[in-house]
Amino acid sequence: xxxxxxxxxxxxxxxxxxxxxxxxxxxxxxxxxxxxxxxxxxxxxxxxxxxxxxxxxxxxxxxxxxxxxxxxxxxxxxxxxxxxxxxxxxxxxxxxxxxxxxxxxxxxxxxxxxxxxxxxxxxxxxxxxxxxxxxxxxxxxxxxxxxxxxxxxxxxxxxxxxxxxxxxxxxxxxxxxxxxxxxxxxxxxxxxxxxxxxxxxxxxxxxxxxxxxxxxxxxxxxxxxxxxxxxxxxxxxxxxxxxxxxxxxxxxxxxxxxxxxxxxxxxxxxxxxxxxxxxxxxxxxxxxxxxxxxxxxxxxxxxxxxxxxxxxxxxxxxxxxxxxxxxxxxxxxxxxxxxxxxxxxxxxxxxxxxxxxxxxxxxxxxxxxxxxxxxxxxxxxxxxxxxxxxxxxxxxxxxxxxxxxxxxxxxxxxxxxxxxx
Amino acid sequence: xxxxxxxxxxxxxxxxxxxxxxxxxxxxxxxxxxxxxxxxxxxxxxxxxxxxxxxxxxxxxxxxxxxxxxxxxxxxxxxxxxxxxxxxxxxxxxxxxxxxxxxxxxxxxxxxxxxxxxxxxxxxxxxxxxxxxxxxxxxxxxxxxxxxxxxxxxxxxxxxxxxxxxxxxxxxxxxxxxxxxxxxxxxxxxxxxxxxxxxxxxxxxxxxxxxxxxxxxxxxxxxxxxxxxxxxxxxxxxxxxxxxxxxxxxxxxxxxxxxxxxxxxxxxxxxxxxxxxxxxxxxxxxxxxxxxxxxxxxxxxxxxxxxxxxxxxxxxxxxxxxxxxxxxxxxxxxxxxxxxxxxxxxxxxxxxxxxxxxxxxxxxxxxxxxxxxxxxxxxxxxxxxxxxxxxxxxxxxxxxxxxxxxxxxxxxxxxxxxxxxxxxxxxxxxxxxxxxxxxxxxxxxxxxxxxxxxxxxxxxxxxxxxxxxxxxxxxxxxxxxxxxxxxxxxxxxxxxxxxxxxxxxxxxxxx
Ligand SMILES: Cc1cc2nc3c(=O)[nH]c(=O)nc-3n(C[C@H](O)[C@H](O)[C@H](O)COP(=O)(O)OP(=O)(O)OC[C@H]3O[C@@H](n4cnc5c(N)ncnc54)[C@H](O)[C@@H]3O)c2cc1C
Ligand SMILES: Cc1cc2nc3c(=O)[nH]c(=O)nc-3n(C[C@H](O)[C@H](O)[C@H](O)COP(=O)(O)OP(=O)(O)OC[C@H]3O[C@@H](n4cnc5c(N)ncnc54)[C@H](O)[C@@H]3O)c2cc1C
Numbered sequence: 050x051x052x053x054x055x056x057x058x059x060x061x062x063x064x065x066x067x068x069x070x071x072x073x074x075x076x077x078x079x080x081x082x083x084x085x086x087x088x089x090x091x092x093x094x095x096x097x098x099x100x101x102x103x104x105x106x107x108x109x110x111x112x113x114x115x116x117x118x119x120x121x122x123x124x125x126x127x128x129x130x131x132x133x134x135x136x137x138x139x140x141x142x143x144x145x146x147x148x149x150x151x152x153x154x155x156x157x158x159x160x161x162x163x164x165x166x167x168x169x170x171x172x173x174x175x176x177x178x179x180x181x182x183x184x185x186x187x188x189x190x191x192x193x194x195x196x197x198x199x200x201x202x203x204x205x206x207x208x209x210x211x212x213x214x215x216x217x218x219x220x221x222x223x224x225x226x227x228x229x230x231x232x233x234x235x236x237x238x239x240x241x242x243x244x245x246x247x248x249x250x251x252x253x254x255x256x257x258x259x260x261x262x263x264x265x266x267x268x269x270x271x272x273x274x275x276x277x278x279x280x281x282x283x284x285x286x287x288x289x290x291x292x293x294x295x296x297x298x299x300x301x302x303x304x305x306x307x308x309x310x311x312x313x314x315x316x317x318x319x320x321x322x323x324x325x326x327x328x329x330x331x332x333x334x335x336x337x338x339x340x341x342x343x344x345x346x347x348x349x350x351x352x353x354x355x356x357x358x359x360x361x362x363x364x365x366x367x368x369x370x371x372x373x374x375x376x377x378x379x380x381x382x383x384x385x386x387x388x389x390x391x392x393x394x395x396x397x398x399x400x401x402x403x404x405x406x407x408x409x410x411x412x413x414x415x416x417x418x419x420x421x422x423x424x425x426x427x428x429x430x431x432x433x434x435x436x437x438x439x440x441x442x443x444x445x446x447x448x449x450x451x452x453x454x455x456x457x458x459x460x461x462x463x464x465x466x467x468x469x470x
Numbered sequence: 471x472x473x474x475x476x477x478x479x480x481x482x483x484x485x486x487x488x489x490x491x492x493x494x495x496x497x498x499x500x501x502x503x504x505x506x507x508x509x510x511x512x513x514x515x516x517x518x519x520x521x522x523x524x525x526x527x528x529x530x531x532x533x534x535x536x537x538x539x540x541x542x543x544x545x546x547x548x549x550x551x552x553x554x555x556x557x558x559x560x561x562x563x564x565x566x567x568x569x570x571x572x573x574x575x576x577x578x579x580x581x582x583x584x585x586x587x588x589x590x591x592x593x594x595x596x597x598x599x600x601x602x603x604x605x606x607x608x609x610x611x612x613x614x615x616x617x618x619x620x621x622x623x624x625x626x627x628x629x630x631x632x633x634x635x636x637x638x639x640x641x642x643x644x645x646x647x648x649x650x651x652x653x654x655x656x657x658x659x660x661x662x663x664x665x666x667x668x669x670x671x672x673x674x675x676x677x678x679x680x681x682x683x684x685x686x687x688x689x690x691x692x693x694x695x696x697x698x699x700x701x702x703x704x705x706x707x708x709x710x711x712x713x714x715x716x717x718x719x720x721x722x723x724x725x726x727x728x729x730x731x732x733x734x735x736x737x738x739x740x741x742x743x744x745x746x747x748x749x750x751x752x753x754x755x756x757x758x759x760x761x762x763x764x765x766x767x768x769x770x771x772x773x774x775x776x777x778x779x780x781x782x783x784x785x786x787x788x789x790x791x792x793x794x795x796x797x798x799x800x801x802x803x804x805x806x807x808x809x810x811x812x813x814x815x816x817x818x819x820x821x822x823x824x825x826x827x828x829x830x831x832x833x834x835x836x837x838x839x840x841x842x843x844x845x846x847x848x849x850x851x852x853x854x855x856x857x858x859x860x861x862x863x864x865x866x867x868x869x870x871x872x873x874x875x876x877x878x879x880x881x882x883x884x885x886x887x888x889x890x891x892x893x894x895x896x897x898x899x900x901x902x903x904x905x906x907x908x909x910x911x912x913x914x915x916x917x918x919x920x921x922x923x924x925x926x927x928x929x930x931x932x933x934x935x936x937x938x939x940x941x942x943x944x945x946x947x948x949x950x951x952x953x954x955x956x957x958x959x960x961x962x963x964x965x966x967x968x969x970x971x972x973x974x975x976x977x978x979x980x981x
Contacts, residue, residue, distance in 0.1 A: 084875060134875040148859070152873035155863025174915035176781030179703065183754045184783065186945035190917040197921060203936050203948035207955070229955030272751055273944035289757070300949060
């Protein structure tokens with residue numbers, strides 16, 4: 050059995066940054082296993098710009114950003130296995146191992162000191178929503194349409210309605226308009242956009258595309274191909290209000306209704322998953338409940354900005370490397386609890402004795418809030434506070450915990466992060 | 471016209487038409503199947519509960535009862551022979567109201583009269599042990615160990631492939647629009663592109679069988695088939711083990727319940743409704759129908775995890791007032807044989823229906839001899855997800871495309887997709903591939919694999935990627951190429967807010 054210090058599953062931005070960090074300048078053997086024929090993950094189809102402002106201080110397209118990291122991975126000397134799909138991750142007494150399949154080598158098992166899960170996420174499909182009506186051609190997830198337009202040069206439709214204001218849907222509203230289609234509207238179930246404000250402005254407002262908040266698609270018409278959709282207003286509970294339906298003749302319905310971390314491998318490996326993020330429950334080293342198995346990027350929780358994916362993955366790579374070297378935590382972790390107004394917080398556990406001097410906790414709020422503070426408390430004491438003018442579920446927030454502050458309290462049972470006035 | 475006269479033309483390539491075709495292919499005769507759609511299994515046979523009913527439902531003495539019980543007996547060995555997924559998981563009819571227990575006894579008695587083996591009633595405790603997630607209110611159930619589940623797509627495809635390799639011709643995109651008696655004997659069957667002659671015509675046109683029947687019958691003998699819609703939820707494989715058996719509800723004063731069952735693919739299927747509608751193409755779902763299924767499922771099974779839903783769909787029962795199968799030569803129309811009003815349990819009965827109809831046809835043809843040798847179905851496409859690592863490696867070494875996974879949810883390789891296309895009566899569309907190898911049937915519903923599968927289809931069929939369809943002409947993946955609408959325009963994109971130019975002529979042409 051082949052063996053590496055660290056095996057990374059997935060060669061998107063998360064996997065690449067983790068691999069570079071785990072290599073630690075050549076100190077460890079690292080393999081990145083990617084099922085596609087190329088590295089870069091979903092960024093390869095994100096041809097718009099806006100990537101890398103945080104990491105590189107310049108505005109790159111998705112493929113450019115991915116290429117920088119692919120180059121960095123190559124320079125680091127990490128081994129890359131392309132066209133290789135990981136089928137199974139398991140953790141035995143001799144440490145974790147993965148099974149993968151490729152045209153070149155068939156099914157093989159690869160051993161590891163530590164494994165980093167970086168499989169990204171997938172889109173919630175139309176079927177999951179159960180939109181009434183027919184099931185014809187012309188219903189696409191936004192990411193699928195993005196691939197057709199940006200990689201195959203194909204126009205999926207000419208008259209388009211988009212359901213869901215996720216970032217990919219917003220980006221595709223602009224892209225389809227530029228490619229010659231007409232986007233009639235974007236309907237969003239919630240009373241607020243689930244995408245970034247900047248995308249609403251740059252992709253919808255700038256092109257005069259209406260964003261219909263508190264609306265949903267209540268019927269799809271067309272036997273072979275979409276011919277029209279009905280868009281209705283919804284009440285406070287998200288239920289369509291009868292009689293409010295407006296029929297939009299169109300040939301395409303795009304869906305941007307949520308991304309789901311791709312955790313089938315993790316589940317099968319026995320990794321504990323959070324029902325809220327749908328990703329693994331991790332500690333401050335980004336290790337999952339299975340010893341030696343780490344997670345980062347969209348498989349851990351869905352990010353809006355790839356720069357933060359790279360930051361998170363760098364830490365996962367470092368910690369996985371350290372684990373492979375034999376480093377272990379104190380064995381005592383305390384929970385990070387999502388308090389008032391906070392939907393999720395990652396990591397979910399912290400080893401105060403082992404944590405870095407500064408630990409970034411990434412959060413999502415559960416509604417729209419103005420002029421609040423994100424406050425972390427331990428034993429009633431405030432250990433971090435961050436003032437925000439506006440907080441929306443579509444934008445990931447962060448709070449930095451300082452090790453010194455926590456140690457100063459001498460004994461902490463839990464850290465709660467919530468919104469306060 | 472007339473130069474070639476088939477012995478038999480079968481109209482419709484659903485499970486019945488294909489079961490008939492396979493039986494016909496054992497005989498020395500010429501046969502052709504005409505199908506309106508681009509593939510087999512595009513009608514009701516693709517949208518049902520996929521249950522092989524044990525046979526206690528239909529009234530004793532009906533054709534339905536007899537063919538169901540016989541079909542249920544034939545199905546296991548047939549699936550074994552054809553390499554079709556079939557699992558005899560057993561079924562339960564659950565009673566949740568003590569006052570209605572008598573209904574179970576009546577079903578038991580009817581089942582026994584119909585010849586169903588091993589039926590018995592299980593009481594609360596045993597029921598709970600058999601089916602831990604049964605509703606708390608459940609008092610008892612009828613237990614039918616011969617109840618089974620089957621993969622209806624695989625079954626229909628396998629029947630058709632076997633027929634095809636044994637000489638039955640299949641013509642797709644060939645809707646029959648007219649049937650006329652020939653002066654001598656037999657029938658002229660018209661499609662938009664051809665008129666074909668046949669000595670015997672079999673009408674297996676599903677919900678449209680009445681229309682064909684009414685073209686040839688005596689005025690007082692018209693048939694009327696009313697589509698009765700059934701809507702479903704499909705849940706992810708993560709929910710597939712929520713029940714272990716097919717769980718039916720004992721019909722109550724409040725109406726017929728819904729069933730909850732695992733599928734052979736490991737998903738959970740919940741439905742159907744029963745709504746009489748007008749539209750024979752009305753396979754649309756409705757908010758009310760889908761909500762009704764959710765509500766009714768809770769009566770017999772607790773905690774069905776609808777959050778794991780990946781798909782909804784609807785199918786149409788070919789309902790006829792007499793509520794029995796209509797099989798036989800139409801009076802006054804010699805050589806026109808009906809296989810009509812095949813509502814549930816038509817899938818279960820299909821193997822028996824194939825035999826019965828073929829018997830009738832052969833008698834009309836004067837008893838054509840059996841062939842000396844019948845070719846087996848071409849070997850099923852390997853399912854890599856079920857192979858041992860060694861076997862999969864060996865396959866990938868021989869054919870590298872079997873090492874390239876294209877559908878991540880169901881773990882389907884490029885090799886399987888290629889083989890689905892290259893087989894006899896191979897797939898021509900994304901749905902055709904999906905029915906044969908399940909690419910796109912998993913939790914992401916093709917969001918990931920459909921562009922990849924489309925590329926393989928385009929390569930194998932030698933067409934443009936844009937011309938690949940979801941399910942035949944009119945369902946193309948794309949309507950044009952990037953910026954084609956700007957071609958010839960003054961070179962500047964429209965100002966923000968102005969609508970894009972109207973679709974160019976190309977769009978019309980592609981419909
Ligand atoms: C459609 C889409 C559009 C987006 N647009 C933007 C945007 O405009 N701006 C922005 O900042 N962010 C955007 N994002 C978010 C951003 O791209 C992601 O945050 C980032 O790509 C996540 O990186 P990742 O490495 O976690 O996942 P991915 O980029 O998805 O990479 C995961 C990789 O793992 C591989 N993989 C998965 N399973 C296996 C397996 N079993 N075996 C082997 N390999 C496997 C995949 O092939 C893939 O290459 C978008 C995300 C999506 C899904
Ligand atoms: C909701 C529901 C649930 C069911 N559940 C079960 C179950 O669990 N178990 C069970 O045993 N049965 C079940 N059934 C019944 C079963 O699905 C049907 O009895 C069976 O599929 C009928 O097969 P068929 O070949 O007669 O019809 P179809 O599959 O409808 O095939 C008819 C074919 O004829 C073609 N056609 C029509 N008109 C023309 C024309 N003019 N020219 C050429 N071709 C034409 C159609 O395109 C179609 O392909 C269910 C049915 C429904 C609707």
